[in-house]
Amino acid sequence: MPSASLSALDLVPALMAAPGDVTAERDARDLRWSRLMAAAQAGDRRAYEELLRECLPLLRQICRARLRDATEAEDAVQDTLLTIHRARASYDASRPFRPWLVAITERRALDRIRARGRRSGREAALDIAAELPAPDVSADTSLDAMRAAARLRDAVQELPESQRTALGLTKLQDLSLQEASERSGMSIGALKVATHRAMQSLRRRLGGGE
Amino acid sequence: MQSEDLIHRLADDLRPVRPASSPAIATALWLGLACAVIIAATLFWGLRHDLAERLASGFEMPQLVAALATSVLAAFAAFQLALPDRSRLWACLPLPAAFGWLATMGWGCVQDFLKLGPEALHIGVSLPCFGFILGLGLPLTMVMLWLSRHGAWFSPGPVAALGGLSAAAMASIGLSLIHHLDAAMMVLVWHGISVLVVTAMAGKLGPRVMRIARSGE
Numbered sequence: 001m002p003s004a005s006l007s008a009l010d011l012v013p014a015l016m017a018a019p020g021d022v023t024a025e026r027d028a029r030d031l032r033w034s035r036l037m038a039a040a041q042a043g044d045r046r047a048y049e050e051l052l053r054e055c056l057p058l059l060r061q062i063c064r065a066r067l068r069d070a071t072e073a074e075d076a077v078q079d080t081l082l083t084i085h086r087a088r089a090s091y092d093a094s095r096p097f098r099p100w101l102v103a104i105t106e107r108r109a110l111d112r113i114r115a116r117g118r119r120s121g122r123e124a125a126l127d128i129a130a131e132l133p134a135p136d137v138s139a140d141t142s143l144d145a146m147r148a149a150a151r152l153r154d155a156v157q158e159l160p161e162s163q164r165t166a167l168g169l170t171k172l173q174d175l176s177l178q179e180a181s182e183r184s185g186m187s188i189g190a191l192k193v194a195t196h197r198a199m200q201s202l203r204r205r206l207g208g209g210e
Numbered sequence: 211m212q213s214e215d216l217i218h219r220l221a222d223d224l225r226p227v228r229p230a231s232s233p234a235i236a237t238a239l240w241l242g243l244a245c246a247v248i249i250a251a252t253l254f255w256g257l258r259h260d261l262a263e264r265l266a267s268g269f270e271m272p273q274l275v276a277a278l279a280t281s282v283l284a285a286f287a288a289f290q291l292a293l294p295d296r297s298r299l300w301a302c303l304p305l306p307a308a309f310g311w312l313a314t315m316g317w318g319c320v321q322d323f324l325k326l327g328p329e330a331l332h333i334g335v336s337l338p339c340f341g342f343i344l345g346l347g348l349p350l351t352m353v354m355l356w357l358s359r360h361g362a363w364f365s366p367g368p369v370a371a372l373g374g375l376s377a378a379a380m381a382s383i384g385l386s387l388i389h390h391l392d393a394a395m396m397v398l399v400w401h402g403i404s405v406l407v408v409t410a411m412a413g414k415l416g417p418r419v420m421r422i423a424r425s426g427e
Contacts, residue, residue, distance in 0.1 A: 043226030
């Protein structure tokens, strides 16, 4: 019994110390992340990769808490990584890194939730449409398909040349970014941005939302 | 693509960037640029001949102070909102000054009414006022959008609208220094409409401009 009491008593300081230790550990990690991000802003690729890899579990934790679907949560994580990359100049190294990171992650997760809401609205409308008696107009259907294809062709033709090239290489020919970059002479970053913009323009033009 | 692969690609794609200025420094820079434009405009068109008299006795002085406060606070709020880790409540910062600005013009209308009667509330057309605020406010808005372009990924609509409000308030100050318009009702209507138009255009078209500005880097 005495030894049991002793070990229980021994645990008390450890339990008491735990929150402080956790806070100190978190502070040290935040400081380290701030330094890594400052180095990344200066162009240090190794520091940047290290930082993003270290942050990844936190991003996943936040996105999975917001989005139940694992795939969708991982998409939100990738949206967050892209936003961090594009908006890395907006980080102020004199401020803690974690709130900046968490705010971006929360926003991208929220964007996914909103997008899912819009999608489910459209899917519900499609479900209702599916219950309606199908008209016996196969010719009309193929005509509609041809019209849709023509609209898509027109929309692609109206994209700026850089976006058209990026879309063609990365989406239609399904080349890797490296291959597409070598073939087009555009940087990988420029290709990503141009492809993203092209997809957005097409969605807007063809009424796909998002 | 796995997130780990994306991280590797992003790291490969990394280029150095200059960290965005703090909101206070960006606001100071913006005010410097905007004041330079207003000074250039007054040098070009000349100050209104009765400015000193109007500042001493009319409703212009409180109106100009309120417009300046609106411009400064709207700019500061825009630069705050352009950063991801700032509260969205910053958007409310210029509201008291904007209401104060409206109130000074409204008070001017009341004073005119007491002096001149219903004639003071007559609303004429003053297209030069509208043209001046749009002509000066929209280019100033572009400067503001460029300065706050890092907000393109977070709250671009509110950032752009606040930027437009700040620019339009500055243009309104410039107009008050140059253009001879005595009737408070005319000032309220034409300055008000012009400021609303610039703010709305900025809120609507600004996000696209900010994205273009970002992509050029």
